[in-house]
Amino acid sequence: MATPMTANQLVAALRAEGVKVVETSGWRTHNRNQKGPWGPVNGVMIHHTVTSGTANTVKICRDGYAGLPGPLCHGVIAKDGTVHLVGNGRANHAGLGDDDVLQAVIAERPLPADNEASTDGNRHFYGFECENLGDGKDPWPAAQLLAIEKVSAAICRAHDWSQRSVIGHKEWQPGKVDPRGFEMDSMRARIGKRLGSTTTTPKPSPPKAPAVDLSQLVAAARSNPSAAGTPVTYSGVRIVEAALVDAGLLTKRYLDGHFGTTTKTAYAALQRRYGYSGRDADGIPGKTTLTRLGKAHGFTVKD
Incomplete structure (x- = not known):
């Protein structure tokens, strides 16, 4: 980079x-x-x-x-x-x-x-x-x-x-x-x-990517989604929100650490982009979609 x-x-x-x-x-x-x-x-x-x-x-x-x-x-x-x-x-x-x-x-x-x-x-x-x-x-x-x-x-x-x-x-x-x-x-x-080289010189290992805890993220998404403007304490929410902004699914004004209705709507759009529908596109993060989002935007996922 x-x-x-x-x-x-x-x-x-x-x-x-x-x-x-x-x-x-x-x-x-x-x-x-x-x-x-x-x-x-x-x-x-x-x-x-x-x-x-x-x-x-x-x-x-x-x-x-x-x-x-x-x-x-x-x-x-x-x-x-x-x-x-x-x-x-x-x-x-x-x-x-x-x-x-x-x-x-x-x-x-x-x-x-x-x-x-x-x-x-x-x-x-x-x-x-x-x-x-x-x-x-x-x-x-x-x-x-x-x-x-x-x-x-x-x-x-x-x-x-x-x-x-x-x-x-x-x-x-x-x-x-x-x-x-x-x-x-x-x-x-x-x-x-x-x-000056016909072979690729290995690059130094990149800095370790931030990790998002799936269980904490799901808990944040399920907790009081109607309380807009009330940030949760888990920092991984901001990482995911920033990735959703980067993906064109969330506007920067909602990058506030609160996994509320707007963020859930954006995540549901991501799920549909990845081919999910119905109850599988409810805006609650799953491991497959979160892992794909992380690969594209620089974070890892832990259970």
């Missing part, structure tokens, strides 16, 4: 790696931070645009379109290898993806298959859109592939990550096919070589 780079740090890192950078107007303050958190960052995600023409592609990625406001990435990698920076902060590029993939990226180990969409990727990944039609026929010029390699290596170098911190959109979200036309494994090998 890492704190996102500032605009100046990002530009400096890219140029130090030999990337040709174009700064579009207003990119340094152009983001979607008002819609959710940006960071901690864990990796770099590569996409293709399904567009042609650099000017048109940059405009779309900067401004977005109906239903999906820009920026749609942090930078556009053009056919000639030039990187056009269009956003700095949270960007609409990754969407919801597989929390198991995120954990693999954090641990810098081989990726599992992506088979669920439950975790906010816009928070955790730098995103780069590559100008390409994505039809498997549109060529990937050598200059463009080299720029993808350099951009990825620059960010990994800045955060002391290995090549395993670079993934494709198709490895994150089920149903996605981008980038289409080259293999991410071969690109990661190129990035690793540029970073």
Whole structure:
């Protein structure tokens, strides 16, 4: 995990790696931070645009379109290898993806298959859109592939990550096919070589994640749910509330340590997101849903 780079740090890192950078107007303050958190960052995600023409592609990625406001990435990698920076902060590029993939990226180990969409990727990944039609026929010029390699290596170098911190959109979200036309494994090998290593160096063990006691949490959820504004003493409630906020199911104003009606409603929505219904989606935490929530948002569960 890492704190996102500032605009100046990002530009400096890219140029130090030999990337040709174009700064579009207003990119340094152009983001979607008002819609959710940006960071901690864990990796770099590569996409293709399904567009042609650099000017048109940059405009779309900067401004977005109906239903999906820009920026749609942090930078556009053009056919000639030039990187056009269009956003700095949270960007609409990754969407919801597989929390198991995120954990693999954090641990810098081989990726599992992506088979669920439950975790906010816009928070955790730098995103780069590559100008390409994505039809498997549109060529990937050598200059463009080299720029993808350099951009990825620059960010990994800045955060002391290995090549395993670079993934494709198709490895994150089920149903996605981008980038289409080259293999991410071969690109990661190129990035690793540029970073000076073809193998992954084990990372130090991360700080121990906080633990939530399931029995105490259930007791908090069952105790006097109508007494809004009356916090319980168990600190695990705040951990779960913060995760529900991060998941987009609870607003920050209810992050108060009180597992009342609003928090139960949010947890019931989480249960439905995970495929439960009826009495199994009553807002009272169960071990399976709580464990999945913890994996996605950085806490463990004890009985």
